[in-house]
Structures are given as C-alpha cells and as structure tokens.
Amino acid sequence: MVSAEQLFDEMADAIEWLDDEKSMELVEQAISEEIDAVDIIEKGFTRGLKIVGDKFGTGEAFLTELVAAANIMEDVSERLSRELAVSDKRVEKKGVFLVGTVAGDVHTIGKNILKSLLEVNGFEVIDLGEDVPTKTIVEKVKEIKPDILGLSALMTTTITEQKNVIKALEEAGIRDSLKVMVGGAAVTEKWSGDIGADGYAENASDAIQLALQLLGGN
Ligand code: B12
Incomplete structure (x- = not known):
C-alpha cells in the first residue's frame, strides 16, 4: 500500500499534467483508504493546481491549461464535498x-x-x-x-x-x-x-x- 504522502504527490502530479482520469482515480483511492478529505484537497491537488498557476504566471502555460486544471479541481472538490457531507458531524448550529x-x-x-x-x-x-x-x-x-x-x-x-x-x-x-x-x-x-x-x-x-x-x- 502506498503512503498518504505518496498519494498526495501523485495527486499534485496528476493535476499538474492535466490528467482528469488519474485525478479522479486517486480521489477514489484516497477515500477508500480513509484519508482526510481536507488533506486530499490541501496537501494533494491544491499543490499541483498552484504549480499550473505559477507556470501560467511565467508564461509557461496557456489559459486553456489553466482552465483544464481548474475543471479537474472543480470535479475533485465536488466529489470531496459529497464525501464531507456524508461524514457531516451534525454539530449544533454555530x-x-x-x-x-x-x-x-x-x-x-x-x-x-x-x-x-x-x-x-x-x-x-x-x-x-x-x-x-x-x-x-x-x-x-x-x-x-x-x-x-x-x-x-x-x-x-x-x-x-x-x-x-x-x-x-x-x-x-x-x-x-x-x-x-x-x-x-x-x-x-x-x-x-x-x-x-x-x-x-x-x-x-x-x-x-x-x-x-x-x-x-x-
Ligand atoms: C484555477 C485558477 C483560475 C480558474 C478559476 C476557476 C474557478 N472556478 O475558480 C480560471 C481559469 C477561470 C482563472 C481565470 C483567471 N485567472 Co486564475 N488562477 C487559478 C489558480 C491556478 C488557482 C486558484 C485556485 O483555485 N486555487 C485553489 C484553491 C483551493 O485555493 P484558494 O483559492 O487560494 O483558496 C484557499 C485559501 O486561499 C482560502 N480562501 C479562499 N477564499 C477565502 C475566503 C475567506 C474569507 C477565507 C478566510 C479563506 C479563503 O481557503 C481556500 C481553501 O484552502 C491561481 C493560481 C494561484 N496560485 O492561486 C490563478 C490566478 C489567481 N489567476 C490569475 C489570473 C491572472 C487569471 C485571469 C486574469 C487569466 C486571464 N488572462 O483571463 C483570469 C481572471 C478572471 C477573473 N476576472 O477573475 C493570476 C492572478 C495574478 C494576480 N494579479 O494576482 C493567478 C495567481 C495565476 C498567475 N500566477 O498568474 N483562474
């Protein structure tokens, strides 16, 4: 079994290389291994998305690539939001x-x-x-x-x-x-x-x- 850290690295790479399919596979794998949804977003995918953003900033990536990475991130976030909702702690209203x-x-x-x-x-x-x-x-x-x-x-x-x-x-x-x-x-x-x-x-x-x-x- 791969470690959570390795999975986070793979997530960052998958979004950096605009690989939608691999990204979603990694999300499912991480969920099944009960890795925290917030860590998946913050330690994994956000890191890769920011790399695409940096590349866009320096002219190494085009707007179409920025949009593609954003679309993957939206799919990932949507899936994880559903996961978070399932684990809803039903705490008192804050x-x-x-x-x-x-x-x-x-x-x-x-x-x-x-x-x-x-x-x-x-x-x-x-x-x-x-x-x-x-x-x-x-x-x-x-x-x-x-x-x-x-x-x-x-x-x-x-x-x-x-x-x-x-x-x-x-x-x-x-x-x-x-x-x-x-x-x-x-x-x-x-x-x-x-x-x-x-x-x-x-x-x-x-x-x-x-x-x-x-x-x-x-
Ligand atoms: C994805 C993205 C896009 C997507 C957005 C899709 C979408 N539905 O959101 C698209 C492709 C549409 C896009 C468009 C543009 N983008 Co853009 N984009 C990005 C990118 C790569 C990632 C942003 C992101 O989603 N990060 C992931 C999330 C999880 O992080 P986050 O937003 O920071 O949020 C976290 C925290 O900040 C915090 N947080 C967020 N909000 C709040 C609010 C409160 C109250 C609190 C407490 C916390 C909090 O919690 C979040 C979760 O942890 C950034 C690069 C970067 N480093 O941020 C560039 C970036 C922001 N974009 C940039 C630019 C230039 C543009 C465009 C002008 C490009 C263009 N030529 O058209 C347009 C702007 C359109 C507009 N008018 O807004 C520049 C901005 C430069 C600057 N001037 O500061 C950046 C920095 C890229 C770069 N290096 O050049 N972009």
Whole structure:
C-alpha cells in the first residue's frame, strides 16, 4: 500500500499534467483508504493546481491549461464535498456565514471548499457566488444579518474590493454588526489588518478555527 504522502504527490502530479482520469482515480483511492478529505484537497491537488498557476504566471502555460486544471479541481472538490457531507458531524448550529468572491473576480474553487467545510462544521452558509458587486454584498448583509461575512479574492487587482466592501459597510453604519473575514491566494495577514478586517486565514481549515474564535466559541 502506498503512503498518504505518496498519494498526495501523485495527486499534485496528476493535476499538474492535466490528467482528469488519474485525478479522479486517486480521489477514489484516497477515500477508500480513509484519508482526510481536507488533506486530499490541501496537501494533494491544491499543490499541483498552484504549480499550473505559477507556470501560467511565467508564461509557461496557456489559459486553456489553466482552465483544464481548474475543471479537474472543480470535479475533485465536488466529489470531496459529497464525501464531507456524508461524514457531516451534525454539530449544533454555530452561526450564519455569508460568503462571496468580490467584484471583478471569478475564482470560486477556494470559496466553495471553504463553504463545504463551514457547513460540515455547523455553519449555515449563504453563498453569493462570484464577481459580486459591493452594493449587493452590503444589501445582503442588511437583509440576512449574518454573524460573519467572508470575502474571497484571488488577484492583486481585486483584493482592493475587500477594502471597498468594509468601507461601504462602515458608510452604511453596519460594520460593527458582524465580523468580516478575508481570504484567497492574494490576501495576507498584513492586508487584512490594513483594511480593518477581523481576520484572515490562509486555508479553509484555519478559516474554520478563526470563524469559531470570532464567534467566541473556541
Ligand atoms: C484555477 C485558477 C483560475 C480558474 C478559476 C476557476 C474557478 N472556478 O475558480 C480560471 C481559469 C477561470 C482563472 C481565470 C483567471 N485567472 Co486564475 N488562477 C487559478 C489558480 C491556478 C488557482 C486558484 C485556485 O483555485 N486555487 C485553489 C484553491 C483551493 O485555493 P484558494 O483559492 O487560494 O483558496 C484557499 C485559501 O486561499 C482560502 N480562501 C479562499 N477564499 C477565502 C475566503 C475567506 C474569507 C477565507 C478566510 C479563506 C479563503 O481557503 C481556500 C481553501 O484552502 C491561481 C493560481 C494561484 N496560485 O492561486 C490563478 C490566478 C489567481 N489567476 C490569475 C489570473 C491572472 C487569471 C485571469 C486574469 C487569466 C486571464 N488572462 O483571463 C483570469 C481572471 C478572471 C477573473 N476576472 O477573475 C493570476 C492572478 C495574478 C494576480 N494579479 O494576482 C493567478 C495567481 C495565476 C498567475 N500566477 O498568474 N483562474
């Protein structure tokens, strides 16, 4: 039997080489070996996807390859979300979490993983989708009154929209009625502090811990 570490390496390679079939085989193998779904995503496939992203950034990969890798990642995440739902811990309700990817940004994979993990951990999640205008986010906060708002942004060009949302919440006089968490590949702890967010998490597992902390439950 191969070790989990070896499987993670194979997963990273499979997505890097855009091998959909092999990726799905590895997911099934890992599930049958009871490897944690979050580890499969974070230690395995995300690593390979980021390599494709880096290659795209340096001009070594084309947009079609980026799209192909993203499609594999979506299939993998969907399969693992189902697996997570099966293992749903049915914990008591922790709070309402409103989540969306900011205006100008269509990256959804990380947000969707975060959503699945929040649900498994007892949050009621309302997903506004991607490329969500700041105005819509503010309206939804007024309507839904969530405990936490999570803003995802993957690009250096769109993280400024996280700042705009916080400013708009302040202007609407509702900033203090909720906690705001920011995340996504282009976001840093420092950026989170600079724009007055309540917290940042590098990955979905840390985001759950942070969300619980912000609600005073941990
Ligand atoms: C997949 C991908 C795509 C896919 C997205 C498909 C989809 N449905 O999401 C497609 C092909 C559509 C795409 C398009 C583009 N992309 Co793109 N993409 C990527 C890539 C390779 C991976 C992103 C990803 O899914 N990662 C995996 C997930 C699991 O990680 P994650 O998103 O970071 O999420 C985790 C954490 O960040 C955290 N998290 C995420 N959200 C939140 C929110 C909160 C509140 C918290 C607490 C935590 C949290 O939890 C998640 C799980 O652990 C990145 C490279 C990279 N290094 O990120 C480039 C990248 C982000 N893309 C890039 C670019 C340039 C583009 C395009 C402009 C390309 C083009 N010329 O058209 C377009 C942009 C379109 C737009 N307007 O948004 C650049 C951005 C550069 C920059 N300026 O910062 C990158 C960095 C690639 C590169 N090196 O050049 N992309």
